[in-house]
Amino acid sequence: MTQEWIQHSVIFNLKHKKGSEEARQFLADGQEILSSIPVVKNFRVYRQVSAKNDYDYGFSMEFANQEEYETYNAHPLHTAFVQERWVTEVERFLEIDYQL
Template sequence: MIRHIVVFRLKHPKGSAAEKKFLADATLLASIPGVGAFEQLRQVSPKNDYHFGFSMEFTDQQAYSGYNDHPDHVAFVRDRWVPEVEAFLEIDYVPLA
């Protein structure tokens, strides 16, 4: 299993219509084959300046690669992520045991 987590800060003002639209439109990622346990998360700690996170799980590397290469993911990254995300950190975990 691979747990894919990305934390990020949008260029849009907090609470704006553009912020809400980005988050709503990002739910399409959950419908890409291989994506499991998709969650959108809001940061509540003052310890970092990322405001949101997406978390999802993949059964294996093949499922994760399929997601990365899927046309809907590629289009979302190109058309929404790159122009609207100010900063991000991507983390991919596998269980230790």
């Protein structure tokens, strides 16, 4: 990893009931769609289990540098997922980006 490396993560709650088929489908679709963007590395889907916050799920991915991160943000698959799924199905979220 270089100093430019970025780990992008987001924890979130869905409008769907936790553990429902709709929630499962959202997580599966998110993984399939977002991990298919060429600059995305090490995409992971998590179930959040800490008692210290009340979020339910997480997505995490890595980028080699800021340019790749910006490419991801502007990619048509990402923007479509945000507009068509994220805005309509996510209740609330917290986004965190890390760099070494």
